[in-house]
Amino acid sequence: MNELDHEELEERAGITVEMCNGIQPMHVAFYNLSIKYSAERALAAFELYDYLIENNPDPASLISSVQEAIGHIGALSRYFWPSPSGKKNNQHALKMARGEKLRAHYKIDTDSPLSDRDLRNAWEHFDEKLDTYVMSNDAGYFFPTPIINSHTLADDPVGKIFKLLDPEHECLVLLGRKFFFRPLRDEVERIFSKRE
Numbered sequence: 001m002n003e004l005d006h007e008e009l010e011e012r013a014g015i016t017v018e019m020c021n022g023i024q025p026m027h028v029a030f031y032n033l034s035i036k037y038s039a040e041r042a043l044a045a046f047e048l049y050d051y052l053i054e055n056n057p058d059p060a061s062l063i064s065s066v067q068e069a070i071g072h073i074g075a076l077s078r079y080f081w082p083s084p085s086g087k088k089n090n091q092h093a094l095k096m097a098r099g100e101k102l103r104a105h106y107k108i109d110t111d112s113p114l115s116d117r118d119l120r121n122a123w124e125h126f127d128e129k130l131d132t133y134v135m136s137n138d139a140g141y142f143f144p145t146p147i148i149n150s151h152t153l154a155d156d157p158v159g160k161i162f163k164l165l166d167p168e169h170e171c172l173v174l175l176g177r178k179f180f181f182r183p184l185r186d187e188v189e190r191i192f193s194k195r196e
Contacts, residue, residue, distance in 0.1 A: 013090035022097025031079065031102060038076035039192040045069035046185055053167055059146035063165050066172055066181060067123055073184055074120035076191070080108055081115050106191055113183040122174045130162075133175040151178050 004012070016024055023031060049065040052058070080103045082095040108114065122129060142160045151166040153159055154173045164173035170182040 010090045013094040017090065017093045017097045022094055022099070022101045028105075031098075035076060035079050035102070035106075036192065038072050038079075039188050042069045042072035042076065042188050043185075043192055045072060046188075057148060057167075059148045059163075059165065062148065062167070063146045063163050063172070066165065069185070070119055070123055070181070073114065073188060074117075074124065076188065077114040077117065077120065080106070080112075081117075106194060108187075108191075113187050119172070119174075119179040119181070119184070122177065122179065126174070129175050133160075133162075154178060 016022065045065050045068040049062060049069065052062050052065060080099050082099045084096070086092050102108075103110075103112075137160050140158045140160045142162075143164070144162045146163040146165070147153075147161070148165050148167065151164065151169055151171040151173055153164060154161050154176050161173050161176055165171075166173070170180060170185075172179045172181055
């Protein structure tokens with residue numbers, strides 16, 4: 001089957017927004033399955049993290065498991081908070097209405113940890129953040145390899161930490177910036193446990 005042309009997509013998006021508030025009833029199941037998939041994958045990555053904490057506390061592996069969870073959480077968050085960028089047309093209105101409808105369906109508040117894109121963006125744009133970080137910090141002690149320690153190490157103005165994991169406080173430090181990920185995990189667990 002060929003994709004619809006832009007005009008037809010625009011027309012259908014407008015109708016879906018107007019008549020169905022962003023999701024046609026027969027498509028709700030597809031969104032629910034996709035949301036469950038992203039939540040399940042994030043939770044599986046956190047389960048790997050739990051296993052590694054107990055059995056192989058290798059810093060790179062631990063941070064990698066958190067990074068994988070955050071990637072899936074980022075995908076999950078986009079269902080509820082689509083990117084506001086793009087041309088302001090019916091398809092844009094559709095994705096915004098879809099996000100609003102799904103937030104209501106899953107009872108997600110506007111202050112949900114899923115709405116904060118800082119951690120996701122820190123990973124997705126790590127290369128760009130690293131450019132800025134190294135240009136901005138030309139003196140001190142640099143720790144470019146992953147480490148496990150207290151997040152308070154990042155408070156030392158001389159230490160330049162690239163990736164640090166504090167398992168006790170469930171805090172990930174990326175380029176000196178702290179991200180506490182337990183609230184994200186709790187929200188994903190809540191969404192995943194919602195039965196259709």
